Amino acid sequence: MTKELNIGIVGLGTVGSGVIKSIEKNRDYFKNNYDVVFNILGISANSKSKERSFNASNYKWFDNPLDIIDEKNIDTVIELIGGEDGLAYDLAINSLKNDKSFITANKALISKHGEELSILTEKHKNFFGFEASVAGGIPIIKTLKESIILNEIREIYAILNGTSNYILSSMSKLKISFDDALKNAKDKGYAESDPTLDINGEDSAHKLSILNSIIFSEIPSFNSIHIRGIENIELVDHNHSSEFGYNIRLIALSVITDNGVYKEVTPMLVDKDSSLGRVDEANNIIKIIGQESGDVVLEGQGAGEGPTASSVISDLIDCAIGSKLHLFSKSHSELSNNIDKISSGERPYYLRVFLKDQKGSMSSLTKFLSDSNISLDKIIQKDENSNNENKFKPVIMITYPVKKDEIDSLIDILSNSDIVSSEPLHMPILVKG
Amino acid sequence: MTKELNIGIVGLGTVGSGVIKSIEKNRDYFKNNYDVVFNILGISANSKSKERSFNASNYKWFDNPLDIIDEKNIDTVIELIGGEDGLAYDLAINSLKNDKSFITANKALISKHGEELSILTEKHKNFFGFEASVAGGIPIIKTLKESIILNEIREIYAILNGTSNYILSSMSKLKISFDDALKNAKDKGYAESDPTLDINGEDSAHKLSILNSIIFSEIPSFNSIHIRGIENIELVDHNHSSEFGYNIRLIALSVITDNGVYKEVTPMLVDKDSSLGRVDEANNIIKIIGQESGDVVLEGQGAGEGPTASSVISDLIDCAIGSKLHLFSKSHSELSNNIDKISSGERPYYLRVFLKDQKGSMSSLTKFLSDSNISLDKIIQKDENSNNENKFKPVIMITYPVKKDEIDSLIDILSNSDIVSSEPLHMPILVKG
Numbered sequence: 001m002t003k004e005l006n007i008g009i010v011g012l013g014t015v016g017s018g019v020i021k022s023i024e025k026n027r028d029y030f031k032n033n034y035d036v037v038f039n040i041l042g043i044s045a046n047s048k049s050k051e052r053s054f055n056a057s058n059y060k061w062f063d064n065p066l067d068i069i070d071e072k073n074i075d076t077v078i079e080l081i082g083g084e085d086g087l088a089y090d091l092a093i094n095s096l097k098n099d100k101s102f103i104t105a106n107k108a109l110i111s112k113h114g115e116e117l118s119i120l121t122e123k124h125k126n127f128f129g130f131e132a133s134v135a136g137g138i139p140i141i142k143t144l145k146e147s148i149i150l151n152e153i154r155e156i157y158a159i160l161n162g163t164s165n166y167i168l169s170s171m172s173k174l175k176i177s178f179d180d181a182l183k184n185a186k187d188k189g190y191a192e193s194d195p196t197l198d199i200n201g202e203d204s205a206h207k208l209s210i211l212n213s214i215i216f217s218e219i220p221s222f223n224s225i226h227i228r229g230i231e232n233i234e235l236v237d238h239n240h241s242s243e244f245g246y247n248i249r250l251i252a253l254s255v256i257t258d259n260g261v262y263k264e265v266t267p268m269l270v271d272k273d274s275s276l277g278r279v280d281e282a283n284n285i286i287k288i289i290g291q292e293s294g295d296v297v298l299e300g301q302g303a304g305e306g307p308t309a310s311s312v313i314s315d316l317i318d319c320a321i322g323s324k325l326h327l328f329s330k331s332h333s334e335l336s337n338n339i340d341k342i343s344s345g346e347r348p349y350y351l352r353v354f355l356k357d358q359k360g361s362m363s364s365l366t367k368f369l370s371d372s373n374i375s376l377d378k379i380i381q382k383d384e385n386s387n388n389e390n391k392f393k394p395v396i397m398i399t400y401p402v403k404k405d406e407i408d409s410l411i412d413i414l415s416n417s418d419i420v421s422s423e424p425l426h427m428p429i430l431v432k433g
Numbered sequence: 434m435t436k437e438l439n440i441g442i443v444g445l446g447t448v449g450s451g452v453i454k455s456i457e458k459n460r461d462y463f464k465n466n467y468d469v470v471f472n473i474l475g476i477s478a479n480s481k482s483k484e485r486s487f488n489a490s491n492y493k494w495f496d497n498p499l500d501i502i503d504e505k506n507i508d509t510v511i512e513l514i515g516g517e518d519g520l521a522y523d524l525a526i527n528s529l530k531n532d533k534s535f536i537t538a539n540k541a542l543i544s545k546h547g548e549e550l551s552i553l554t555e556k557h558k559n560f561f562g563f564e565a566s567v568a569g570g571i572p573i574i575k576t577l578k579e580s581i582i583l584n585e586i587r588e589i590y591a592i593l594n595g596t597s598n599y600i601l602s603s604m605s606k607l608k609i610s611f612d613d614a615l616k617n618a619k620d621k622g623y624a625e626s627d628p629t630l631d632i633n634g635e636d637s638a639h640k641l642s643i644l645n646s647i648i649f650s651e652i653p654s655f656n657s658i659h660i661r662g663i664e665n666i667e668l669v670d671h672n673h674s675s676e677f678g679y680n681i682r683l684i685a686l687s688v689i690t691d692n693g694v695y696k697e698v699t700p701m702l703v704d705k706d707s708s709l710g711r712v713d714e715a716n717n718i719i720k721i722i723g724q725e726s727g728d729v730v731l732e733g734q735g736a737g738e739g740p741t742a743s744s745v746i747s748d749l750i751d752c753a754i755g756s757k758l759h760l761f762s763k764s765h766s767e768l769s770n771n772i773d774k775i776s777s778g779e780r781p782y783y784l785r786v787f788l789k790d791q792k793g794s795m796s797s798l799t800k801f802l803s804d805s806n807i808s809l810d811k812i813i814q815k816d817e818n819s820n821n822e823n824k825f826k827p828v829i830m831i832t833y834p835v836k837k838d839e840i841d842s843l844i845d846i847l848s849n850s851d852i853v854s855s856e857p858l859h860m861p862i863l864v865k866g
Contacts, residue, residue: 018725022582022725026582026584029582029583032763032767033583033650033759033762034758131580137723137726137729138729139579139580142575142576142579143575143576143580146572146575146747146750146751146755147564147572147575147576147744147747148572148747149455149459149462149743149746149747150462150466151459152743273711275711275732278706278708278711290570290739291739292451292455292738292739292742292743293570293733293734293739293740293743294570294733294734294737294739294740295732295733295734296570296571296572296731296732296733297730297731297732297733298729298730298731298732299708299728299729299730299731299732300726300727300728300729300730301726301727301728304727305725306724306725306726306727307725307726307727309725310581310585310723310725310726311580313582314579314580314581314582317579318579318756321756322579322755322756323751323754323755325467325754326466329466330465330466334465
């Protein structure tokens with residue numbers, strides 16, 4: 001029997017417009033292959049008069065998006081405006097309370113309000129789709145919820161932010177500065193006018209907290225993730241990493257340890273030839289390491305009209321005919337609440353300082369290292385690539401495995417000393433890539 | 434409400450045993466996360482007395498596997514014995530006719546009898562799960578059926594046979610002969626005692642025909658696939674491909690053309706740094722190129738107890754709580770029946786002959802080429818690596834793009850001439866990898 005969904009869409013940017021065009025274009029396909037019909041009964045966005053890539057006059061316009069919820073005929077609300085609070089939050093909460101299905105690409109919303117959303121969807125038995133919130137067109141949410149036996153997963157490594165990956169990969173490929181790479185990313189539409197959350201790692205952490213909530217059956221917990229961004233990476237770091245056989249990538253990772261799940265977003269050195277190291281442009285990748293099922297890797301475009309709209313559509317189809325599973329992987333009462341950051345195991349680190357070019361600097365540096373019990377596997381000091389009118393010269397070190405706390409306290413000491421300029425850069429090295 | 438499945442399992446090799454152990458181990462997990470309970474009410478295999486990795490005496494034994502179908506309480510039959518006809522076929526047909534759900538890893542069965550299975554499942558409204566039939570632990574069937582808008586897919590490139598990938602990647606990595614690589618594969622358990630179907634490309638073609646049936650809404654059509662295996666690839670081919678920047682991989686591909694879908698299983702030269710070229714060991718990969726959703730790549734272990742059992746389990750969960758979709762992507766009456774091979778477009782080819790080391794051979798070879806209208810981009814003749822006591826020397830050529838028919842007729846001419854020893858080897862070069 002044909003299943004119909006009556007849809008209201010709030011947010012008509014590239015993704016929202018893409019969803020509408022896909023519904024228009026694939027009407028026969030959805031009917032023939034899934035026996036579903038999608039009717040768009042309402043649309044809303046900031047500006048009614050803005051020119052769009054579809055004919056907006058074909059659809060009923062709502063000046064106030066919250067009025068869409070009051071429209072009795074609409075059973076499914078798609079939110080594509082973003083933001084962790086404000087209108088997106090109001091739309092979500094009110095849609096769920098009014099027994100409407102809710103589909104969103106809003107990772108910040110789910111990351112912050114996951115517990116409340118989980119309680120509401122369970123109480124009101126809503127469908128809540130969020131495939132588009134993580135990794136654009138890659139069906140990672142459905143794969144985790146339906147295809148993989150989750151309690152076998154021990155580790156996950158992912159590149160979840162296309163903007164930062166574009167910046168990092170183009171810095172090393174084109175030998176350009178961070179600022180030039182960011183400018184390119186903006187020119188090509190890979191970065192928004194304010195790319196703060198992309199670059200400082202918070203966007204990746206929002207997404208990681210969503211994946212964690214499914215994999216480890218926990219309330220999304222942004223605060224339990226160690227987060228560092230890519231702001232302080234310089235071309236010299238790419239050049240030296242490359243010499244050692246590594247690329248720099250912004251990695252989101254979760255690893256089961258004896259003390260709980262260690263979660264982190266951090267730039268890392270990853271083997272150039274590994275699946276993570278090879279990810280170029282604005283692509284995303286998720287590598288899941290299972291106990292029995294082995295590694296499963298999913299890769300694709302992490303953003304953009306087509307891929308993200310396609311994930312919204314797959315939620316619509318699931319909403320119409322799919323199984324009703326818990327929002328995350330268990331009933332909200334069984335989700336654990338892990339709010340604390342736990343300590344990392346030992347890892348080798350890449351360490352770069354700009355060392356004052358004067359007698360005694362190097363011996364001070366090595367004394368700081370030995371005082372902190374940090375041993376070096378490699379050290380490189382070259383005359384080239386210096387900054388600050390040659391008063392400081394880059395020193396690159398690869399440490400033997402140490403804990404994050406140990407390297408953090410060394411960085412503190414170094415930052416407060418007068419032998420280095422600016423803050424030293426440290427990045428863990430990923431042994432499995 | 435808790436959903437229970439009462440299961441009979443036929444075939445207790447590594448995968449069958451893995452499924453039973455997973456059901457035993459994950460009982461609480463399945464109950465808590467999916468609210469499903471799996472009861473194993475019958476098992477059957479060739480030998481009752483064989484030692485197994487689980488305690489077989491915990492389950493009711495059936496000497497005749499077909500008797501499992503008569504067991505009223507059993508609602509779900511899992512077939513893990515293999516073979517395109519015989520017992521596997523009888524089990525499938527009779528299970529479906531008796532309104533039981535059916536789950537299998539048997540690609541040959543589905544490839545050969547897809548139409549009949551599609552008709553029967555539609556008539557009897559059975560659940561028919563076959564996630565484990567293609568690419569082991571990679572959830573490609575579910576991803577295609579539920580996550581990706583299929584009519585956007587223009588091309589698919591895949592490595593679907595772990596045995597042949599292990600042979601090819603170890604030949605080039607260890608600089609060993611085909612025979613030595615095959616022996617290694619057998620020693621490591623990556624190749625069965627009779628690896629014919631793995632090596633000659635037929636196993637890959639079975640799997641490709643299943644993917645095609647979903648993507649292109651057609652009856653599985655093994656016969657419409659051009660098939661060549663990896664039997665004639667020598668170490669010299671790996672060495673020269675490598676010099677040009679390529680790895681040799683057994684690629685299963687389908688590409689939409691103006692004349693229909695071009696389907697082929699063939700060894701190809703693929704860029705070393707591409708996602709396909711990098712696949713090592715016995716891994717599998719599927720690269721889907723969509724019109725709007727971009728590329729999506731799935732990679733993982735293509736075989737083995739854990740990954741394959743894990744796919745069977747995901748079918749069991751879908752069977753209990755999932756959506757009931759068509760066996761392939763449409764009702765059987767709407768599937769197209771494409772039984773003919775269509776002609777390829779133009780592609781550059783790698784061509785290797787062992788040329789008789791005598792005056793005039795080279796000019797004969799170039800005359801054959803020019804008579805066939807095939808132009809060369811590169812040609813390499815070295816004195817090293819010759820076989821046949823130096824009476825023949827390898828000549829390696831890269832052609833400008835030509836059609837498969839043209840290269841095939843050149844190969845015919847060369848094979849019948851006396852200037853080359855044995856059959857010349859030709860492999861297309863994949864431009865996008």
